[in-house]
Amino acid sequence: MEHQGESVRGMLAENLRRARVQRGLSLSELSRQSMIGKATLSQLEAGTGNPTIETVFSLSRALQMPISDLLEQRPTGGMTVVRAAEAEVLRGEAVELRPLRRIECGNTVFEVYDQRVRPGRKQDSLGHVGIEHTIVQAGALGVEVDGRQVELGPGDYVGFDAACPHSYTAVDGPVWSVLLLQYRADQRSNAALPHHPGGSSADPLKGGC
Structure with a gap:
């Protein structure tokens, strides 16, 4: 049985820095693409920031990656129980x-x-x-x-x-x-590739706006 015990703040710090480095982005460039202040990003990567929904979704949009790749540690299998009172x-x-x-x-x-x-x-x-x-x-x-x-x-x-x-x-x-x-699923594997904000928008799972 698994139990969710990792801090959202701690996991975001670890995953955000990994994703940014894998894409070859500086804090300044990620700040520009996500419209989040450089000082705020630095605090988030240090685990001292206070992430909000707006912040996390802006990072997901800028980095083109699932929210859970920013917030969660990969489960190892078995039963997972998340108590409402304990979920961050x-x-x-x-x-x-x-x-x-x-x-x-x-x-x-x-x-x-x-x-x-x-x-x-x-x-x-x-x-x-x-x-x-x-x-x-x-x-x-x-x-x-x-x-x-x-x-x-x-x-x-x-x-x-x-x-x-x-x-x-x-x-x-x-x-x-x-x-x-x-x-x-391949959107997660894209985290290891350089980020191209102007890349193709073709996606068989998505309709157009």
Whole structure:
């Protein structure tokens, strides 16, 4: 049995530095591509920063890699138990994410998160790697993807290309949901390759914006 005990801050520090060095990026260049201050990046790599949802998703977008490659240590097999009270919370403007599990199946990688949306604010994303799937468990969730808006209730599902700009809003009170992020397995292997922000966008798992 595995038990999640690694610090999100510590794992991000280790994985971020590895990914940046593998791509041959300086802190200054990664700062430019991610729009995160160089001092903030330095603190994150030192394990002294305070990562937010916005920060982690910006790094995922800039480095073109799954969130779990930044936040998690690879599991070694067996049973994994993650207690809700012990899962570290990644906070954003309106959303709290609890990373639960990374699942690799064939050529597909899934990341499973417990997602809670707080009322009164909007969680915006400029877009990031992967396909995003959300299943509402309780509450009313407003979702906007590339200008198209929809409201979801308990049991409703939405899926979309996460590269498109999108946002979540709790319409009337807090929202509890399950978030699944889906990637091609080879996106992880790309971490060892030089980063080309202007590279091909062809992706059989993604629709266009």
